[in-house]
Amino acid sequence: xxxxxxxxxxxxxTEVFIPLNKLKKSPKNARKTPHSEAAIExxxxxxxxKGILQNFVVEPELDAEGAATGFYLVTIGEGRRLAQLLRAxxxxxxxxxxxxxxxxTANDPHEIxxxxxxxxxxxxxxxxxxxxxxxxxxxxxxxEEIAARFGVTPHVxxxxxxxxxxxxKLTEIYRNGDLALDQLMAFAITxxxxxxxxAYERLSFNRDASTIRRMLTEAHVFxxxxxxxxxxxxxxTEVGGTILRDLFTExxxxxxxxxxLLDMLVMAKLGREAxxxxxxxxxxWAQVFLDFPHSHGLRRTYPQAVELLAEDQAALDAAxxxxxxxxxxxxxxxxxxxxxxxxxxxxxxxxxxxxAKRRAYDPADIARCGAFxxxxxxxxxxxERGFVRAEDERPEPEAHDLNGESEGDHxxxxxxxxxxxxxxxxxxxxxxxxxxxxxxxxxxxxxRDLTAHRTLGLRLALxxxxxxxxxxxTHALSAQIFYRGADAHVLDIRPTSTYLASHADGIEDTKAxxxxxxxxxxxxxxxxxxxxxLWPFVAELDHDSRMALFAxxxxxxxxxxxxxxxxxxxxxxxxxxLAEAVSLDMTAHWRPxxxxxxxxxxxxxxxxxxxxxxxxxxADRMADMKKQDMAEAAEQLVAATGWLPALMRTREPAWLTxxxxxxxxxxxxxxxxxxRDDGYSVAxx
Numbered sequence: 001x002x003x004x005x006x007x008x009x010x011x012x013x014t015e016v017f018i019p020l021n022k023l024k025k026s027p028k029n030a031r032k033t034p035h036s037e038a039a040i041e042x043x044x045x046x047x048x049x050k051g052i053l054q055n056f057v058v059e060p061e062l063d064a065e066g067a068a069t070g071f072y073l074v075t076i077g078e079g080r081r082l083a084q085l086l087r088a089x090x091x092x093x094x095x096x097x098x099x100x101x102x103x104x105t106a107n108d109p110h111e112i113x114x115x116x117x118x119x120x121x122x123x124x125x126x127x128x129x130x131x132x133x134x135x136x137x138x139x140x141x142x143x144e145e146i147a148a149r150f151g152v153t154p155h156v157x158x159x160x161x162x163x164x165x166x167x168x169k170l171t172e173i174y175r176n177g178d179l180a181l182d183q184l185m186a187f188a189i190t191x192x193x194x195x196x197x198x199a200y201e202r203l204s205f206n207r208d209a210s211t212i213r214r215m216l217t218e219a220h221v222f223x224x225x226x227x228x229x230x231x232x233x234x235x236x237t238e239v240g241g242t243i244l245r246d247l248f249t250e251x252x253x254x255x256x257x258x259x260x261l262l263d264m265l266v267m268a269k270l271g272r273e274a275x276x277x278x279x280x281x282x283x284x285w286a287q288v289f290l291d292f293p294h295s296h297g298l299r300r301t302y303p304q305a306v307e308l309l310a311e312d313q314a315a316l317d318a319a320x321x322x323x324x325x326x327x328x329x330x331x332x333x334x335x336x337x338x339x340x341x342x343x344x345x346x347x348x349x350x351x352x353x354x355x356a357k358r359r360a361y362d363p364a365d366i367a368r369c370g371a372f373x374x375x376x377x378x379x380x381x382x383x384e385r386g387f388v389r390a391e392d393e394r395p396e397p398e399a400h401d402l403n404g405e406s407e408g409d410h411x412x413x414x415x416x417x418x419x420x421x422x423x424x425x426x427x428x429x430x431x432x433x434x435x436x437x438x439x440x441x442x443x444x445x446x447x448r449d450l451t452a453h454r455t456l457g458l459r460l461a462l463x464x465x466x467x468x469x470x471x472x473x474t475h476a477l478s479a480q481i482f483y484r485g486a487d488a489h490v491l492d493i494r495p496t497s498t499y500l501a502s503h504a505d506g507i508e509d510t511k512a513x514x515x516x517x518x519x520x521x522x523x524x525x526x527x528x529x530x531x532x533x534l535w536p537f538v539a540e541l542d543h544d545s546r547m548a549l550f551a552x553x554x555x556x557x558x559x560x561x562x563x564x565x566x567x568x569x570x571x572x573x574x575x576x577x578l579a580e581a582v583s584l585d586m587t588a589h590w591r592p593x594x595x596x597x598x599x600x601x602x603x604x605x606x607x608x609x610x611x612x613x614x615x616x617x618x619a620d621r622m623a624d625m626k627k628q629d630m631a632e633a634a635e636q637l638v639a640a641t642g643w644l645p646a647l648m649r650t651r652e653p654a655w656l657t658x659x660x661x662x663x664x665x666x667x668x669x670x671x672x673x674x675x676r677d678d679g680y681s682v683a684x685x
Contacts, residue, residue, distance in 0.1 A: 009060045009068050012105045017098035018072055020084050024061065026073035030114035035079050043083035048092065052080060056101040059109055072101065075109040076116045125163075126175050132157065133164030159185075167193035170200060179207075186212035189246045189255075210627065213246065220244060221262055223253025227290075229379025231265045239265070266290065266375060273381050274373040282363075283385065284392065285370035292374050292384065294499050299393070299484040301369055301386040302524035303359040316354040323347045359525055361386060368392040377506040474546060475538045477553035479531055482524055486531040498559040512589035523552055579650040586648045592638060597645065598631035606634050613643035 010016050056077035061069045074081050087093050104112065135141045143157040166174075166188050174184045186209040187196045199215045221228055223243070228236070233243060236256060244255040256262050267288060274286035308316065323344070330340060361369075369388050376382040442450075462469050476489035481497075500507050507513050528537050538546060560575035578584075592598060598606050607630075611619040614637050622630050 009105075010103045012103055014103045015055065016101055016103060018056075018058065018101050019096040020081075020088060020093070020099055021095045022071050023056070023058065023081055023099060023101075024071050024073050025078055025081070026059070026075050026109055026113070028073070028109040028113070029075065029078055030110055031078065031117055035082055039079060040082050040086055043079050044086045047080065047083055048087065052084075052100065054080070056080065056099055057104050057112065058101045059103070059105055073109070075104060075113050077101075125181060126171050129160050129164035129166075130171075132160040136161055162188045162191070165191050167196045169193075169197055173200075180209075182209040183207060183212055185209065187216070189213055190216050190244060217244065217255045219259070220255035220257050221259055222255055225256075226375055226377055226379040227262055227266045228253070228256050230375055230381075231262060231269060236262060236265060241265075263290075270373050270375060270381070273383075274371075277371060277373060277383060281385075282366050283371050284366075284368055285389075286373055287370065288373045290375050292382075292501070293372065294502075296372075296387065297484075298387040298389060299486075300524075301361065301365045301388060302521065302527070303361045303386075304525060304529075305358060306360045308354070308357055312354055312357055316351065319347050319350045319354065323351065362529075368394075376509065378509060470546065470550060471535075471539050474550040474553065475535050478527065478538065478549065479534055481553055481556060482527045483531040483534070488531045488534065495553065495557045496559075497556045498561055500561070503561050510590070519552065520556075523549060576651070580652070584650045586644055586650070587642050590644075590648065592643065592645065593635045594628070594631040598634045599628065603627055603630060606630050609643060609645070610634050610637055613638040613641040 054077070057075045058072040058077075059075060061071040061073050063069050081099075084093065084097065084099065088095050088097065132146060135146055136143075143154040143161065146157045163184060166184060170179065170184065170187055173179050174181070187199065190196060195216060199212060202215060203212070223229075223233065233253060233256075237243065239261065240258075241261050242257045243253070244257050246254065267290075270288035274288050277283060278286045326340065326344060326347070330336060336344070365386065365388075369386050369392070371383055371385040372387065374382045374384065462472065472491055473493065476491040476493045477495050479486055479489040480495055500513075508517065528534055538549070541549065558575075558578070560572070560578075562572060566572075590596070592609070598609070607619045607623065610622060618637055622633055625633060
């Protein structure tokens with residue numbers, strides 16, 4: 001029998017080179033949580049660039065009989081061992097690569113591995129930032145090279161380099177613990193030390209990172225601003241514009257620093273859009289504005305209904321036919337294929353394009369009217385057509401009354417008033433000369449007297465004819481809403497409409513805003529071209545159509561906007577009563593999102609909303625989130641609940657609540673529970 005090979009164990013404290021494949025993980029290592037892949041990658045990169053800077057500490061592996069096996073257990077350096085194994089796997093080194101180790105058979109392996117991980121103090125982040133900066137400045141290393149040497153991403157290196165460029169004064173404050181890391185990151189959005197220090201001096205008790213970031217960017221334009229979206233970063237930087245980037249947050253593209261340059265580019269691009277519009281459609285003029293000029297004072301014309309050309313009608317019929325056929329063919333399908341879904345989209349677009357041809361502007365109107373080219377809130381071009389300047393208004397033909405006077409004159413002829421012998425009637429109390437010419441106009445005083453009596457007669461007659469009163473009111477409202485400056489109404493009713501877009505950015509592009517605009521445009525297209533024909537138009541409408549036009553005009557005057565200095569408590573109470581009367585359900589028109597609500601209220605309000613809509617546990621899980629993350633999470637959580645802020649809710653009418661109290665057994669249990677969850681008043685069970 002051959003003698004067993006005896007492995008000699010080096011003495012304690014001996015430094016030896018051991019092949020990598022002879023090293024094993026020690027079962028006595030205090031660290032039980034595995035090293036992360038990122039940590040192993042970082043160590044591998046560091047070793048590849050600089051070698052192993054710290055010896056492994058190992059002990060010999062012994063078999064059951066106490067004899068050395070030839071393998072060594074790594075007590076200190078397990079992360080470095082894994083990094084070298086990774087390099088061997090990548091063929092960067094051999095599996096037998098010699099590793100410098102120190103033999104330790106005197107100390108308890110578990111205790112010294114614990115000591116290795118517990119007693120060391122991590123490098124202060126500020127020292128790390130400055131060290132990275134020194135590598136970049138003194139050795140000329142770029143972000144990519146530093147990243148490769150330390151096993152981190154170039155983005156992380158850029159972040160650390162940016163933090164290393166923060167004002168030394170603020171860095172020292174951070175070292176002393178008077179600034180948190182997220183606050184230092186906020187200051188790093190700009191490399192201008194003077195601006196950083198000035199912002200620090202302006203800070204009050206609120207030192208939130210978002211506040212610091214806002215202070216340093218308040219004179220810039222966010223990349224998601226409509227102007228920046230419209231121009232684009234490439235066009236802006238091509239002419240020398242600079243963009244400030246935030247390396248520590250999702251900055252959405254950064255901040256455009258040169259606002260004057262950006263505004264100039266916006267107006268120039270809008271001007272090109274206006275020129276293209278005039279050339280393509282033939283409008284007499286096109287004027288550019290950043291926002292819609294609500295004080296333009298111009299009358300507006302609208303497109304009129306026209307017959308489709310034969311080929312367009314044929315194409316429309318074909319598109320509708322294919323759409324109906326596809327619908328019937330796939331109505332039982334749970335999910336459409338991509339090809340079928342795409343075809344539906346193409347057909348819908350084609351039908352919409354052809355239907356739009358049913359309405360067109362009169363060529364004569366295009367030749368004398370113009371358009372406003374505006375920048376919409378989402379950065380797209382918005383075009384409003386059909387506006388008539390005063391100098392381009394068609395001269396109105398003079399209408400004559402029975403006495404031959406022009407309708408616009410201040411005086412009208414008197415009736416033929418001769419006596420039996422042909423003499424003129426006697427002078428009245430208003431001073432008409434008896435010998436004057438028969439055609440002398442009536443005096444202003446007499447006209448006022450007579451028309452006052454006629455007005456009283458109209459009032460008495462109208463009060464007895466409600467149907468005609470509805471016609472008169474509808475006519476008065478329509479004449480002022482659809483015929484700016486025509487002054488053709490006889491009722492002293494003045495519709496005033498608050499421009500909602502000045503209070504809620506982007507409201508015109510919401511689903512509700514577009515629905516209102518479409519409805520208004522449909523009515524405008526039906527209005528007679530001449531306001532003189534408006535009365536017969538309104539009078540000849542059937543009852544339902546007339547009431548619909550009346551309701552539309554009245555609805556345009558609703559103003560339930562609450563302003564900071566508004567002192568209209570009774571008006572706001574009336575708005576609540578109106579909401580009850582029309583059973584307003586705002587979930588059909590608006591929903592709370594991070595942009596529309598949650599991002600604009602405090603964190604406690606966000607948590608209250610989630611607590612009410614979803615539950616206490618859901619709110620508690622969000623309590624430690626940052627504001628933006630909390631707002632986005634809240635949007636997702638409440639999306640399906642129908643939750644609304646108190647200001648947007650409609651209470652049940654008192655008569656309905658009373659009815660439920662009187663007959664509780666008829667109330668649907670699920671509806672009651674749902675209403676109670678939504679925050680509406682519900683009768684007790």
